[in-house]
Amino acid sequence: MKFEEYIQKHRSELDHRKPDKDRIWQGIQAASHQRKTKRIRIYQWSAAAVIILLISGMFLRQEFVLQRQIENLSQINSSLAQKEQAYQVQVNQKWQQFQSIESNASPIEGMLINELKELDTLYQEGLKDIQKDKNNERAIMILLETYEKRLRIIEKLIYERHKQIKYEERNPKTQL
Amino acid sequence: MELIKKSQQKLIEQCKKGNQRAQYDLYQQYADSMYNIAHRITGTQPDAEDALQEAFIKAFQKIGSFKGESTFGAWLKRIVVNQCISDIRKRKAHFEEFGNEAEKKLENEDEPQISEKVPINKVMDAIDELPDGARVVFTLKAIEEYKFKEIAEMLSLSESNCKVQYHRSKKLLSKKLSEVIEM
Numbered sequence: 320m321k322f323e324e325y326i327q328k329h330r331s332e333l334d335h336r337k338p339d340k341d342r343i344w345q346g347i348q349a350a351s352h353q354r355k356t357k358r359i360r361i362y363q364w365s366a367a368a369v370i371i372l373l374i375s376g377m378f379l380r381q382e383f384v385l386q387r388q389i390e391n392l393s394q395i396n397s398s399l400a401q402k403e404q405a406y407q408v409q410v411n412q413k414w415q416q417f418q419s420i421e422s423n424a425s426p427i428e429g430m431l432i433n434e435l436k437e438l439d440t441l442y443q444e445g446l447k448d449i450q451k452d453k454n455n456e457r458a459i460m461i462l463l464e465t466y467e468k469r470l471r472i473i474e475k476l477i478y479e480r481h482k483q484i485k486y487e488e489r490n491p492k493t494q495l
Numbered sequence: 496m497e498l499i500k501k502s503q504q505k506l507i508e509q510c511k512k513g514n515q516r517a518q519y520d521l522y523q524q525y526a527d528s529m530y531n532i533a534h535r536i537t538g539t540q541p542d543a544e545d546a547l548q549e550a551f552i553k554a555f556q557k558i559g560s561f562k563g564e565s566t567f568g569a570w571l572k573r574i575v576v577n578q579c580i581s582d583i584r585k586r587k588a589h590f591e592e593f594g595n596e597a598e599k600k601l602e603n604e605d606e607p608q609i610s611e612k613v614p615i616n617k618v619m620d621a622i623d624e625l626p627d628g629a630r631v632v633f634t635l636k637a638i639e640e641y642k643f644k645e646i647a648e649m650l651s652l653s654e655s656n657c658k659v660q661y662h663r664s665k666k667l668l669s670k671k672l673s674e675v676i677e678m
Contacts, residue, residue, distance in 0.1 A: 322609050322665050326637050329615045333638060338530035338544055344522060346548045348515070351555065 399459065406466035413473040420480040423487065431476050438465045438472070507567060510558050518555055525568065526551075529575045535634040536579040538623045543579075550578040576635065580649055583627055607665035613672045621671045629664035636661050 326333075442465045448458035503524075509517030529550065534543035554574050561570055609618070622630060631650065635641045636657075643661075647654045 320609060320611055321606060322637055322668065325609045325611070325613075325618070328611075329618075332615045333535075333619070334528055334531040335616070335619075336531050336534050336540075336543075338526060338547060340523070340526050343526065343530075343544055343548045343551075344519065347518075347522065347551050347555075350548070350552050 402463060403466070406463070406470075410466060410469050410473065413470055413477070417473055417476045417480065420477065420484070422480045422483045425479040425483040427479050428476060431472050431479070434472050435469060438469055441465055503567060504563075507558065507561065510555060511561075521567075522551055525571055528568075529571060532572060532575055532634075532639065533579050535619070535622060535638060536576065536631055537582060538625075538627075538630055542582060546575065546579045546582050549582075550575040553578065572639070576639070576649065580631065583631065586627075604662070607662070607669035609669060609672055613675060617675050618668070618672065621668050621675075624671070625664055625667055628660055629667060632657055632660040633664035633668070637665075 442462055445458045445462040445465070448455050449462070452458075503521075506517045506521050510521055526547065530543055530547050533546045533550070534540065537543045537546055550571070554571055557574070561567065622633060625633060632646060635646045635649070636643065641649070643654045643657050646652075646657045650657065652660075
């Protein structure tokens with residue numbers, strides 16, 4: 320007889336083997352639980368990563384915006400704001416004092432004015448460092464020092480103007 | 496019958512929601528028959544149990560995609576069969592390739608026969624002992640009643656190759672089982 324006929328005739332007897340159903344079910348449950356836990360862990364890690372990225376993004380954006388906006392020390396904190404404001408008042412007063420002295424410029428005056436311009440450049444470079452890291456204490460110190468140096472230079476300028484006046488008084492002929 | 500169908504649909508719906516009790520009930524309904532299919536394809540008890548376990552895990556994971564276009568049994572059986580084939584391939588089993596010429600030769604060959612007297616358990620044992628390729632094709636065609644086209648797709652072989660393999664498996668069985676009768 321053909322195999323196909325034989326199989327048809329005995330079809331009801333084919334499924335005679337019995338599996339260890341309980342053991343296999345335990346395996347199914349264990350694997351499902353493991354995959355579920357793994358899936359939950361993946362979701363948890365994904366959620367945590369998204370939150371961290373969002374917070375970091377917001378923080379970095381804020382820092383970036385803040386740093387881009389820093390144009391002087393007073394924007395970093397109130398203590399520096401007070402210091403800088405005090406220096407600025409002093410510098411302005413001295414500068415006005417200097418400008419109010421009418422005299423011919425002494426030979427050294429041009430050199431001192433150039434030094435003041437160099438201090439402006441130094442101040443701008445210091446600001447760039449602070450834009451990168453607003454807690455850069457060295458850069459903050461350098462910026463404050465520029466005010467001190469400005470004051471000393473302007474005082475020198477004033478001194479030079481007075482010296483020039485005295486010189487002109489002593490030597491009126493030289494004024495042509 | 497309608498009542499059984501409805502209760503099974505309910506079970507499937509509960510399984511889709513991840514209800515473990517429903518999964519267990521469905522497993523109990525199908526475990527025996529699916530295990531026997533797996534055993535016939537893989538040829539051994541441990542391989543059949545491994546395949547059955549993995550197939551049920553996959554079935555419960557994919558049950559959301561079961562739309563009722565076939566019976567649940569047929570859908571599950573396909574997963575079991577695919578799992579068994581995948582496991583056999585992982586064992587690097589060799590599915591022999593036969594050319595078209597081998598199929599032409601079949602036309603001249605007699606149809607292999609089996610004696611009615613052979614006990615079914617002897618037939619099943621003989622099937623288990625067939626080489627992988629022959630056993631899988633014989634089981635899928637003669638017992639599980641898949642078409643050659645479907646078998647070819649499942650095994651990534653040509654249809655003619657499957658036909659030659661099927662004929663070869665019947666010849667091997669016929670020879671082996673004739674020895675059983677003689678004993």
